[in-house]
Amino acid sequence: MEIAKPYLLFLGDAPDALAAKTAAGVVDWRRDWCVGQLRLPGCKADVGLPETDVAEAVARGAKTLVIGVVNAGGVLPEHWLDQIVLALESGLDVASGLHGRLADTPRIAEAAKANGRLLHDVRHSREKFATGKGSKRPGLRLLTVGTDCSVGKKYAALALEAEMRARGLDADFRATGQTGVLIAGRGVAVDAVVADFISGAAEWLTPAADPAHWDVVEGQGSLFHPSFAGVTLGLLHGSQPDAFVVCHEPTRTTMRGVATPLPTIGQVIEATVASGRLTNPTIRCVGIAVNTAALDEAAARAELDRTVAAHGLPASDPVRFGVGPIVDRLVAEFS
Amino acid sequence: MEIAKPYLLFLGDAPDALAAKTAAGVVDWRRDWCVGQLRLPGCKADVGLPETDVAEAVARGAKTLVIGVVNAGGVLPEHWLDQIVLALESGLDVASGLHGRLADTPRIAEAAKANGRLLHDVRHSREKFATGKGSKRPGLRLLTVGTDCSVGKKYAALALEAEMRARGLDADFRATGQTGVLIAGRGVAVDAVVADFISGAAEWLTPAADPAHWDVVEGQGSLFHPSFAGVTLGLLHGSQPDAFVVCHEPTRTTMRGVATPLPTIGQVIEATVASGRLTNPTIRCVGIAVNTAALDEAAARAELDRTVAAHGLPASDPVRFGVGPIVDRLVAEFS
Incomplete structure (x- = not known):
């Protein structure tokens, strides 16, 4: 799994700064990778990036919308979908650390497929791992x-x-x-x-x-x-x-x-x-x-x-x- | 997951006794639960139960066909399907310890659904577990x-x-x-x-x-x-x-x-x-x-x-x- 950079950070309608701590972590350590933050009405978190909508993010070279906010229950709320689908239709991939898979939401799955975009569920690796070998490697x-x-x-x-x-x-x-x-x-x-x-x-x-x-x-x-x-x-x-x-x-x-x-x-x-x-x-x-x-x-x-x-x-x-x-x-x- | 008893043990066309060691284990420890063994032509394993076809097993009260044999790669070979589907159509559940899921084979999924039977993939628990608590329990x-x-x-x-x-x-x-x-x-x-x-x-x-x-x-x-x-x-x-x-x-x-x-x-x-x-x-x-x-x-x-x-x-x-x-x-x- 390799997430394309740079990112547009989606903060949704985070009720407080803690809910957006994933986005804050990305900004703390990889600010150069972030073109801006996208906030919905009522959002109480602010990670200090320029307010940026999807069209502007694309114009600035963004490749992935990163869902940098958690919500109660770890599921994707309905009222986030318009912006996520717009991002996919505008040529961005989407990455999420929520428990549920992005593709389990039909509108997202369809938009990703129709636009040839990648959905990264970082809690669900697509990698097929082998069992550990235990032998010493260089490095x-x-x-x-x-x-x-x-x-x-x-x-x-x-x-x-x-x-x-x-x-x-x-x-x-x-x-x-x-x-x-x-x-x-x-x-x-x-x-x-x-x-x-x-x-x-x-x-x-x-x-x-x-x-x-x-x-x-x-x-x-x-x-x-x-x-x-x-x-x-x-x-x-x-x-x-x-x-x-x-x-x-x-x-x-x-x-x-x-x-x-x-x-x-x-x-x-x-x-x-x-x-x-x-x-x-x-x-x-x-x-x-x-x-x-x-x-x-x-x-x-x-x-x-x-x-x-x-x-x-x-x-x-x-x-x-x-x-x-x-x-x-x-x-x-x-x- | 609770598998209904008694069992009909399916040995397929096991190339040797080792391939049917799951069935042998069931017979070693739970012989009372087994009404018979079902073997396909060429089967080289024998766990010492009466040869029993699906109809006879049903007549003797069997509730589940247990796939007691592994094959190379852990996948279900095409030539096992007729007997598995027949078991489902005859009112048996099916239990498997193979890596692949039974329901990933469309004929099996359809037969289970059409006949209201359960498919038990023992490597894939349907249970939703909580994280461990670590507190002491009686017993x-x-x-x-x-x-x-x-x-x-x-x-x-x-x-x-x-x-x-x-x-x-x-x-x-x-x-x-x-x-x-x-x-x-x-x-x-x-x-x-x-x-x-x-x-x-x-x-x-x-x-x-x-x-x-x-x-x-x-x-x-x-x-x-x-x-x-x-x-x-x-x-x-x-x-x-x-x-x-x-x-x-x-x-x-x-x-x-x-x-x-x-x-x-x-x-x-x-x-x-x-x-x-x-x-x-x-x-x-x-x-x-x-x-x-x-x-x-x-x-x-x-x-x-x-x-x-x-x-x-x-x-x-x-x-x-x-x-x-x-x-x-x-x-x-x-x-």
Whole structure:
């Protein structure tokens, strides 16, 4: 799946900024790919792009309408259809991270067919994966792992890619979730793959590469999350990382959506090394990304100092302080 | 999914006994549910049931034609269709463990619809699973785990169910693979579930039960298999076993289908406890099932003696010597 760029970001009638966080993520990381935002009456989200209708977007070279908004239930509301169909009739492809498939809406399926356009449902890969092989491939790989879901694994991976590229390293973000795929324009939502093919999908996503090339792989779930640990383990085995970064939110006490207590960073490092060495015997932790959004700056710095001292590893908040110390360690370990 | 009994077992034109191993498994464990076998000209398999055509099977009360044979590629050959359609027209449901869906063959889909019959594709659950919750449920659960795939986890679970029932315990085999589902008449092929729902499917399969009731859960894959460990881990978390039995084939050196070396039994015990305690803090190993088919009887007994001595746990070959010692330990630990 390769989504054609540039994008027109569709925000629909998002009731708040959070509903459009997919669009916001695309703008944060790939602003150059976005010609504008398309909002319906009543839209409360604004990702800071020029207001652009379909005709104008086409004139500016847009290739894909990206549905950058979620709505309750994950289904496509009827009142979004006119603009989506207009986009298809105007020569744009459409990409969506919603649960339901675009083609399950007959008007969309017909318009795509009649106009020869592609529909990208990033939660539903069309790729036929093989089962994982487990054999070592050339190239270097970094995986972000977490003490929980939704602690900043995607953001950390994107920040690492940006910092590594800024230092001249050959690095590519590899998306494993729907928002990541829209940001990267390619990838696979591994949680939507059939269970037998999790590690195979991760191997497909991070193929043999130049020995100095880094895949910077977006992690999913947590080895300690009772709902999703199977996805996490398959992704770990398939991506066979040389290095990993643990992502953590220090104010959380239970895992997202369940009553299970949060593991410690140390437990996550230990479990990731224990499981990861099956496909990469030299796997090691190179840093800790701490999401300090809930702390003031002094508390955030104190938390990072404690984390560095406890684990002997660089720790930073990618949003607040960047990932420089982690990339320093990565470069020192792998050069 | 609940498959109506009794069964007529369809062996097609199986080129050898191995191709009909699904049917053989059903006969091994649920002979009472089988009214006969239906073989096409050239069939080289024979599972020892009376030769029975569709009309005769219906007369004897059969409710479902079970396709108990695989063919190259997992697709349904054209020359099987006449008998399958005849079964549907005669009032039988049809159940299949093949990769392709029965309803993808138009003649089958039409005959099922016209005659109001059910098509069971056991690799494709129709159930809508929730994500796993991870909270403790009443009832007792045993899971078979393995040093590898295809080491006898299903067979061990079925043997344990039989022995536990023979001793008056309230025990139910819970099938997690296509052959197991056909043997049990219900269950879910967890490797065919979408990755996000592996542990949720396992929770659905082993719901809250009487405190003295045992679910005896068929394991899948291995925590040390680089292709399938994600499935294994999700099944472990979702089934939250109180007890587990390690299944092992002592002559194997690499994991099935890949170059990864086999783990030791001790590594599997350690990793299963380490991961399993996330959803059941008191998880423990109660025995080792050794598949000694490749050894003569003296070597098999010596292997079992070594295994008992090395791990301080009962060890037996379920096929050759039964699972009595393992159930002894289970009863001693949980009474």
